[in-house]
Amino acid sequence: MILLASVLVLPAALSAPRPAIAAETVRxxxxLFPPFVELLDGQPGGLTLDLIAAINRAQSKYRFDFVPISADNRYxxxxxxxxxxxxxxxxxxxWNPAQIATTEPLMEGAELFVAxxxxxxxxxxxxxxxxxxLAALRGNHYRFADMVTDPAILESRFDIALMEDPGDCLQAVLDGEVDVAVMTGAYLNRLLAEVPEFREALLIGQTPDQRYALSVIGAASRRTLVEEIGRLLRQTLESPDFQLLLQDYGQLRKG
Known part of the structure; x- marks a missing residue:
């Protein structure tokens, strides 16, 4: 008896390996907004960069790249x-609300007065x-200044030194060059955790200049992308591994 083996031949288009779909690049x-974006040995670092690295490892649909910008030119x-x-x-x-799409808050923050x-x-x-x-960061919005960022207007209304780095603001207080610095709470919390001696040296205002919710913002025309990326970022932030990393940044409060 001769057994005939039936062979199923697939079309070449189906049998050939499918090429991997390239990840969509999201910039x-x-x-500069420590501890979220800061310079470490002259290179961008901070929580935002750590989050980008973590989400790139966690999924392959998107490839996230960091693009340095200035506070004044963000819009x-x-x-x-x-x-x-x-x-x-x-x-x-x-921001003009009609021109942007935002997500639910990822984190809460505050600006604090320090002397x-x-x-x-x-x-x-x-x-x-x-x-x-006063010492404050150039390009930042402050409630005490009615959210004005124009240096000329600020300098006409206050005796204020506008600086690029919060460390310089704090140093100006320590050196007696200014009376009060306005500092991001997340940055200050990390500093106090790293150098506990500052707790005795500094007077920190109990009433913040402002409290705010920190979200993802993109163009209104890309609302679907903004919302999807917001969900991915939140999932990464809430992962156990990233929660351990957040401890290095002090008392950051999730939204």
Whole structure:
């Protein structure tokens, strides 16, 4: 008896290995905003960069690249498509609501007033900022200044030094060059965790300049992408491995 083996021949288009689908590149813009974006040995680093690295490892649909931008140009750079999304950003910081799409908050934050702790100095020291020498970050929005960022206007209304790095703001306080610095709470919390001695040296305002919710922001025309990336970022933030990493950044509060 001869057994005839039947052979199933697939069309070449079906039998050949399918090429891998290339990941879609998503450009994440970021300006100097420690601890979210900061310079480490001259290179961009911080929580935003750590989050980008983690989400690139966790999935293959998107490839996230970091694009350095400036605080002043964040709006025009988005409109000109220099980048696609910005992470850990507040919609209240000068954005036109009609032109952007946002996500649910990823994290909460605050801006705090900081001064030297001296005998006889209490919380009332922060009541009259117009009589104080101030240090703040260039391009940042502050409630005490009505969210104005124009240096000329700020310098006409306050005795203020606008700086590029929060470490310089704090150093100006320690050196007695200014009376009060406005500092991001997340940055200050990490600093106090790393250098506990600062707790005794500094007077920290109990009433923040502002509290804010930090979200993902992109162009209104890309709302679907903004929402999907927001979900991916939140999943990464809430993963056990990333929660361990967050401990290195101090007391960051999730949204």
């Amino acid at each position: 994440i813009g970021g300006y 025009t750079d988005l409109a000109r498509k220099k980048y696609d999304l910005i992470v850990f950003e507040s919609a209240s910081w000068g 030297l702790d001296q005998p006889g100095r209490g919380q009332e020291f922060f009541n009259d900022l117009k009589s104080k020498r």
